[in-house]
Amino acid sequence: MDSQSLTPAPPAHGSRCQVALLGFGTVGQAVARILCEHPPAGVELTHIFNRGVARKRTDWVPASVQWTDDISDVFRSGAHIVVELVGGTDPAGEWVERALDSGKSVVTANKQLIAERGAALLARARERRCHLRFEGSVAGGIPIIGALRDGLAGDRIRRVLGILNGTCNYILTSMANGDASFDEALQQAQVLGYAEADPTDDVEGYDARAKLAILCAAALRADVRPQRIATRSIRVVEAVDFAHARRLGCTIRQVSHAEGDEHGGLQATVRPTLVPRHSALAHVAGSQNIVVLQGRYGGETVFSGSGAGGGPTSVAVVSDISAVARLEPERDEGPTLRVPTRISGEFVTPHYLRFVVRDRPGIIARIAGVMEQHDINIDAVLQLPYPTKDALPFVVTVEACLPSILAEAMRHIGELDFHVQPPVDLPILGGESS
Amino acid sequence: MDSQSLTPAPPAHGSRCQVALLGFGTVGQAVARILCEHPPAGVELTHIFNRGVARKRTDWVPASVQWTDDISDVFRSGAHIVVELVGGTDPAGEWVERALDSGKSVVTANKQLIAERGAALLARARERRCHLRFEGSVAGGIPIIGALRDGLAGDRIRRVLGILNGTCNYILTSMANGDASFDEALQQAQVLGYAEADPTDDVEGYDARAKLAILCAAALRADVRPQRIATRSIRVVEAVDFAHARRLGCTIRQVSHAEGDEHGGLQATVRPTLVPRHSALAHVAGSQNIVVLQGRYGGETVFSGSGAGGGPTSVAVVSDISAVARLEPERDEGPTLRVPTRISGEFVTPHYLRFVVRDRPGIIARIAGVMEQHDINIDAVLQLPYPTKDALPFVVTVEACLPSILAEAMRHIGELDFHVQPPVDLPILGGESS
Numbered sequence: 001m002d003s004q005s006l007t008p009a010p011p012a013h014g015s016r017c018q019v020a021l022l023g024f025g026t027v028g029q030a031v032a033r034i035l036c037e038h039p040p041a042g043v044e045l046t047h048i049f050n051r052g053v054a055r056k057r058t059d060w061v062p063a064s065v066q067w068t069d070d071i072s073d074v075f076r077s078g079a080h081i082v083v084e085l086v087g088g089t090d091p092a093g094e095w096v097e098r099a100l101d102s103g104k105s106v107v108t109a110n111k112q113l114i115a116e117r118g119a120a121l122l123a124r125a126r127e128r129r130c131h132l133r134f135e136g137s138v139a140g141g142i143p144i145i146g147a148l149r150d151g152l153a154g155d156r157i158r159r160v161l162g163i164l165n166g167t168c169n170y171i172l173t174s175m176a177n178g179d180a181s182f183d184e185a186l187q188q189a190q191v192l193g194y195a196e197a198d199p200t201d202d203v204e205g206y207d208a209r210a211k212l213a214i215l216c217a218a219a220l221r222a223d224v225r226p227q228r229i230a231t232r233s234i235r236v237v238e239a240v241d242f243a244h245a246r247r248l249g250c251t252i253r254q255v256s257h258a259e260g261d262e263h264g265g266l267q268a269t270v271r272p273t274l275v276p277r278h279s280a281l282a283h284v285a286g287s288q289n290i291v292v293l294q295g296r297y298g299g300e301t302v303f304s305g306s307g308a309g310g311g312p313t314s315v316a317v318v319s320d321i322s323a324v325a326r327l328e329p330e331r332d333e334g335p336t337l338r339v340p341t342r343i344s345g346e347f348v349t350p351h352y353l354r355f356v357v358r359d360r361p362g363i364i365a366r367i368a369g370v371m372e373q374h375d376i377n378i379d380a381v382l383q384l385p386y387p388t389k390d391a392l393p394f395v396v397t398v399e400a401c402l403p404s405i406l407a408e409a410m411r412h413i414g415e416l417d418f419h420v421q422p423p424v425d426l427p428i429l430g431g432e433s434s
Numbered sequence: 435m436d437s438q439s440l441t442p443a444p445p446a447h448g449s450r451c452q453v454a455l456l457g458f459g460t461v462g463q464a465v466a467r468i469l470c471e472h473p474p475a476g477v478e479l480t481h482i483f484n485r486g487v488a489r490k491r492t493d494w495v496p497a498s499v500q501w502t503d504d505i506s507d508v509f510r511s512g513a514h515i516v517v518e519l520v521g522g523t524d525p526a527g528e529w530v531e532r533a534l535d536s537g538k539s540v541v542t543a544n545k546q547l548i549a550e551r552g553a554a555l556l557a558r559a560r561e562r563r564c565h566l567r568f569e570g571s572v573a574g575g576i577p578i579i580g581a582l583r584d585g586l587a588g589d590r591i592r593r594v595l596g597i598l599n600g601t602c603n604y605i606l607t608s609m610a611n612g613d614a615s616f617d618e619a620l621q622q623a624q625v626l627g628y629a630e631a632d633p634t635d636d637v638e639g640y641d642a643r644a645k646l647a648i649l650c651a652a653a654l655r656a657d658v659r660p661q662r663i664a665t666r667s668i669r670v671v672e673a674v675d676f677a678h679a680r681r682l683g684c685t686i687r688q689v690s691h692a693e694g695d696e697h698g699g700l701q702a703t704v705r706p707t708l709v710p711r712h713s714a715l716a717h718v719a720g721s722q723n724i725v726v727l728q729g730r731y732g733g734e735t736v737f738s739g740s741g742a743g744g745g746p747t748s749v750a751v752v753s754d755i756s757a758v759a760r761l762e763p764e765r766d767e768g769p770t771l772r773v774p775t776r777i778s779g780e781f782v783t784p785h786y787l788r789f790v791v792r793d794r795p796g797i798i799a800r801i802a803g804v805m806e807q808h809d810i811n812i813d814a815v816l817q818l819p820y821p822t823k824d825a826l827p828f829v830v831t832v833e834a835c836l837p838s839i840l841a842e843a844m845r846h847i848g849e850l851d852f853h854v855q856p857p858v859d860l861p862i863l864g865g866e867s868s
Contacts, residue, residue, distance in 0.1 A: 143585020151577020318588025
């Protein structure tokens with residue numbers, strides 16, 4: 001049972017609620033540290049599983065904790081809660097299933113697993129009258145899943161906007177602040193530990209789309225596989241785009257965006273986007289995350305904080321442990337997620353189009369001609385001083401239009417013979433949204 | 435029981451959970467509208483109490499709802515949850531007690547009542563195995579109480595910073611944007627409905643300190659009466675202060691600030707404060723609210739949204755109703771609030787001191803002399819171009835010092851003979867904090 005008061009109720013599991021930790025990496029160690037220093041009332045860390053556990057042992061973990069590299073030890077144990085911090089879908093998914101089948105509740109920070117198989121795992125948890133919690137899987141220390149489940153339960157959420165990947169935000173804010181190139185900013189992020197040696201998951205948007213899929217379920221009750229979310233790499237963004245964006249009163253962020261429509265459809269995208277410089281999204285610097293929710297009744301509510309790292313994620317995990325320890329056995333009838341009738345990335349927004357051309361007369365006219373054929377209205381043409389005419393960047397902004405029609409126009413324009421590199425189009429998030 | 439899944443569990447009160455509404459003003463009507471349009475699973479509005487109820491009846495409320503102006507009807511009814519939206523401590527407090535004594539859970543948005551008597555009412559609720567929830571009492575639609583109870587339960591919150599009064603924020607942002615005087619900004623706020631005819635509670639900080647007292651309990655586990663929180667009116671702020679603040683890279687906000695110390699003491703203040711223009715507090719415009727929490731493990735987490743108004747507050751109230759409807763009878767052992775060993779407003783910060791003087795030689799020297807006697811270091815002297823020497827404003831900033839020592843120095847300085855109006859001192863929130 002959840003507590004209405006200001007402090008946690010005692011555990012529902014008799015005198016002690018025993019916790020087994022799977023994975024003793026950065027987050028696992030941070031969770032263990034809180035459980036040793038300031039455990040929630042009645043909660044006790046009893047097992048730590050890790051491969052090659054011998055080299056992981058540390059002296060600040062009490063001697064009462066059993067270390068093991070045999071996962072079966074955990075399932076056979078008396079642990080009430082299994083905390084899965086191994087990551088990936090395999091074998092983590094199988095282990096979560098085995099834990100639930102052994103009657104143990106599960107707390108996880110595994111975004112891939114929950115994004116791919118969350119609904120099925122929740123159903124399995126309900127069958128076993130166990131709990132499955134995953135606050136740490138989205139936006140690290142920002143308690144957004146709980147807010148959607150409890151504090152905003154009375155609203156009908158219409159739109160989710162987020163910056164959900166700290167690596168991309170670090171790279172883009174570095175480029176915005178210092179006119180660094182993408183490669184320089186990425187390298188700096190790698191040196192500082194904000195980006196992995198292989199940054200594909202972050203840079204291509206796969207990490208963010210997994211988190212957005214979880215938020216689609218939690219906020220919009222929409223069941224969507226991450227692979228169905230239209231995603232674009234931030235690699236297309238160059239230093240020159242920030243200069244043009246500034247002139248337009250904007251900066252550039254990797255924005256995760258989802259909205260349900262009235263016909264049961266869902267629009268969802270993860271892509272580099274121009275956002276107004278006065279908006280909450282623009283104020284999120286470095287590796288921070290933000291989630292902006294638009295509710296029918298409550299209007300806009302904004303949550304921001306550390307999106308990753310051992311400390312913030314471990315707070316989410318320990319908060320989930322604390323809640324599960326206090327809860328009665330699960331008796332929920334289950335989520336009513338809807339599979340959207342249609343999933344698209346077709347947000348109708350203004351767009352920013354950047355061309356790099358060998359300068360000569362008539363280029364604007366030819367671009368304008370193609371736009372006119374596709375019924376797209378040009379809003380402005382912007383050209384900053386630039387030293388060379390051989391590879392001249394300039395920007396065209398167009399009024400709100402369907403991305404699919406714009407893509408068709410851009411395909412035609414891309415076939416013209418003045419380009420030095422392929423043109424780039426980025427959506428512009430309206431001033432009405434944060 | 436709280437649900438771990440993505441949608442609410444069915445009600446714990448058999449087939450229907452009946453709700454009685456006390457008060458049918460702005461928030462009451464907004465709550466009724468959600469309960470009629472999109473009620474949480476199993477929740478049913480059955481009673482509306484209001485004085486002179488005949489003139490309140492509206493046709494969008496179902497005929498099944500019983501209207502009454504006799505409060506006893508509510509206590510005698512089969513309602514499971516009483517929603518108190520009357521406001522004030524009397525008779526609301528008595529009604530909440532009677533509801534709990536009748537075995538009914540209570541949801542309220544009454545900040546004065548919870549700030550003054552929350553701990554006692556929570557104890558009474560526990561005795562009766564009823565719930566008492568109050569998400570709507572602080573920061574309207576921002577689900578901060580729930581976040582502290584659940585999503586951040588694993589952290590140890592060290593500091594609370596907030597903009598908790600939308601009226602003051604509206605006035606101060608108007609002054610910042612347009613160089614309006616305080617009186618002009620207040621009048622405009624009154625015309626637009628952001629300020630009451632009698633703005634005392636807002637402007638003097640009484641509203642914000644009640645909310646801060648609730649946050650002290652929820653975040654810092656400190657039991658403090660609102661009257662013990664050092665509070666300063668925003669009336670001391672003049673247009674000229676914004677001009678000087680801008681030069682210092684700051685703007686001015688009514689900041690609610692609380693921190694616990696390691697010896698069981700509590701520091702808490704509500705006062706106009708200089709905040710860096712790049713900080714989250716400075717970005718909160720108009721009547722928005724924000725809460726910035728600093729946790730030992732999770733770092734900084736920021737929540738912002740609409741601080742008042744029927745829509746946002748009603749979302750908080752309906753979310754509480756939804757949670758209570760799903761909860762088992764209360765079995766919490768109760769909060770462990772500590773009465774602080776010492777309550778003060780002694781935050782050691784740099785300060786902004788504004789003087790308005792009849793200009794003549796030697797003024798800075800005399801001010802500097804008094805500061806030196808009190809071991810306070812002057813950081814900078816700032817004087818903007820000003821048309822008259824008869825009432826010349828200028829600013830001195832001093833390095834971090836104890837407010838009580840500064841107050842003593844300012845008392846001496848105030849006795850000098852060159853002042854045209856009493857000097858004003860405002861704390862400057864450090865760049866390290868948001």
